[in-house]
Amino acid sequence: MKVYLKRESIERHKTGCLVVGAFEGKKPEGLAKVIDKRLNGLIAKLFKDKDFEGKPNQIRLIYTQGKLPAERVLLVGFGKEKDFKIEKLRQASGNSTKAVRDLGLKKFSTALAQVKIKKVSDYEISKAVTEGGILSLYDFTSYRTEKREEIKKVDEIALLVEKEDKEIKKGLDDAVKISEAVYIARDMINHPANTATPTYLAEQAKRIAKKSGIRCKILDRADMERLKMGALLAVARGSDEPPKFIIMEYSGGKKGEPPVLIAGKGLTFDSGGISIKPSEKMEEMKHDMAGGAAAICAIKAAADLKLPVNVIALIPATENMPSGKADKPGDVVKAMSGKTIEVISTDAEGRMILADALTYGERYKPKAVIDLATLTGACIIALGYHASGLLGNDKDLIEAIKKAGEKSGERVWELPLWEEYEEQNKSDIADVKNVGGRGGGTITAAAFLKKFAGKFKWAHLDIAGTVWEYNGKPYIPKGAVGVGVRLLVEYLRSQKPEARSQKSE
Template identity: 40%
Template sequence: MNVQISYGARSADSAAADAVIRFVCKSELKAAEPIIQPPMDEALRVLYAKGLFKAEAEQTEIISTLGLYPAAHIIFAGYEADRGATGLRLAAASAAKALKKLRADSVQVLLSDRLRETAASLGTAFAASALMEGLLLALHTRHPLKREQSERFMLKEVAFVPYRTAGSAADAALWERGMARGKLHAEGVGYARDLTNLPGNELTPERLAFLAEELAREHDLEIEVIDEWSAAEQQMGGLLGVGQGSINPPRMIVIHYRGDENSEQAWGLIGKGVTFDTGGISLKRAEGMQEMISDMGGAAAVLGAIRVIAELKPAMNVIAVIPAAENMPSDRAFKPGDVLRMMSGHTVEVVNTDAEGRLVLADGLTTAITRGATKLVDVATLTGNVMAALGIEATGAVTNNEELFKQVQAAADSAGERIWQLPAYPEYKKQLRSNAADLKNSGGRYAGAITGGLFIGHFAEGLPWVHLDIGGTAWLDMSRGWEPKGATGVMVRTLVELIVQRE
């Protein structure tokens, strides 16, 4: 995103901006206090009186100034202060959609005294980041591949401008820092979305590894790409088993971020990278299978997060692991009844080849542990079953460590991404017992999201671990809030908040 961001006093020539955004809450409309300018205020209050604009969440009104104001259009966006950072993100996202209608390249965001009070109560830098995230993420949508390629609409300039009273220099520094961080977050999510939206014939495991190498080179990160021959030497039976049915061989991608050379502690972030999932021999139904390009949404989230982490440079060590494979049916494909020996030495009876993500993730966790990870978070479009439980509203979580989960939950709350913890009772593990191996790769339909997560947790070797099932949140059939139709880039910002931790 090449958008230029700034904070400061409003330019004398406001006409330089294509549009102005003014966030409005209901109490302002009811009060007699000025909003922006008498003629515009009167027009807005008339709409409020008629019930046409109520300053509710995600509601906007575009008013043409007809020369009565330096900018051509004013976008009034409703916001609900009691919804915290999520309210700010939603308001900014709705304003962004109005900007897109106007094809406005440059915008001034007027920060009223009330809005700045809300920001201060949340943490000014945090609130500024939330506003910038909502604004930029709502504009970022899928860019289709067409013969006549059009340019994706993007903002060129965004200025946050204190309105009515100016803030202090310290306040300005907080707004500037928050804006810059919000822009970085949006770039990381946009990167993940673009990766996930790539068609399966373009994004093979080898291509994903190449893009990861480009990312590592750009940010001066250490990267190791394990091909099928090295994977065989390291006995990655899960990764190889899933990938053996495809002409496109699997890859295990390992990226190291070293922010504290004196610490032996390291986060292990593991993202499922199944670049296309047909279900293998246990073939999926044809309807909707094209959306299985999103089955590497976990890998995209981890890569998007490591991109932001490398920019922010926290004093933490992170090992990002992407087990990448393509699950295809063929004469070489693994099949129900096969027994795979995993990298950890455990054996797994395959009862369903469509439960493949947990197999590659099992080797991913072992890879992270052997590289020095001391606490683990995996992100995966693991099950459709999680949607039966939570719909598309929340990411499901399974853990073996409540303290670690609380950290992940707090990070998700800061990011405005919903996570719901699923129970991990010992009785669920009984569903994974096998007569042919140490365990089987599916416990059946009942509690499938839980047993799928617990299968992965079996390979955590007792280390603190959280599993995030984004099967319902990584891909949407229609846009909502700041998330577009298609890939959402969910969990990028949660992972960043977890590692970096806001001030």
């Protein structure tokens, strides 16, 4: 898809369809007012008759009948101006872009990048409009064989602007690169588990690394055994698919500067193991590797954007399957850290494989550690489907992730991680057990991970409720969301190079 800037007056611009935003009110303002004058008051009449009121994401198509060079004008509502923020602009761009696609048009122009938001830069506005448009058009068609000719696609989007400066162009270019990373993450997650195996994830990581200039190393079972990754190997025992441990390193910062470490859960299918899940909706467990996909694609985006930060991504990848070789409830395994874990439920496997990933990550002496995983159904009970759970041991890191969530539209909500919750994970026969009971399940899962995070600044993102979209949102179609990619990129963008230097092992 081609997305580009076009500097031209809306009154002179020739296009099949021109998207224009309008705030909620009694009459058109701004660009809508300019167009209304050329259309002899048609938009004003729509407002007056309440056929279009500018409410959030409201859509109205107008045929200009030769009164403008644009054949059609698509109005999209912004809502009330006092409530208008960057996320609403992103949504308006997504909804309007989908509406144009549904018209069967291959090309169109949008004037949404000309809107002004208080204390928001032209870069952020251009980026949001481009992201909203591109992300809304995602369509997973890999397995469709019938009626492919009916699939509608947009090939070209022009951002109509008053000035063509570097910041606006950079906003567009960055959004294209970030959106590409989100597309790849969505593809990985949408693929069924007989395609997206641990080996597939490793191959995708190597391909991405080669293209984006990232170092990549894959550890096999023998390597894990040598490193004594007992927790990861215990989960992998039940599957015939070989486990993989994916290591990706991007060096955009100064040599020797401590990296940000991202650990993503790469459970390519989770049956629950011996503690098997109910059959209903088990097919959705193909997306249990979404944290791993986000980690791979976030480091890709960081490299493509040439962010001045060092980043490490670690993805433990395996299936969790029942078999005669599978780990069992009551087993005790020794993690890479040397700590022993009593397995209460084999369906609490995500924290097990992340425990070894966090221990492996210690060798990099990271300045911050962020893990993300579809870890607990309890997080969906607590927060629903609109926010990821956030827990950690460092206030500044937590606040930085919150800000990144607000800016990217991938919102998070902090849950407590008090010492009292750690009591629930105490085992009578081992150092820790992998389930702390029903109460506070999201928190006790994080408390388990905290035990393996060491003394580093660490945050945990539980994306169980935000990984999948069931109904479709303005720029998030049904299916995989690719959640975490834009959030992590926004966090990495906020990082400033440190003055001190520390060599990693």
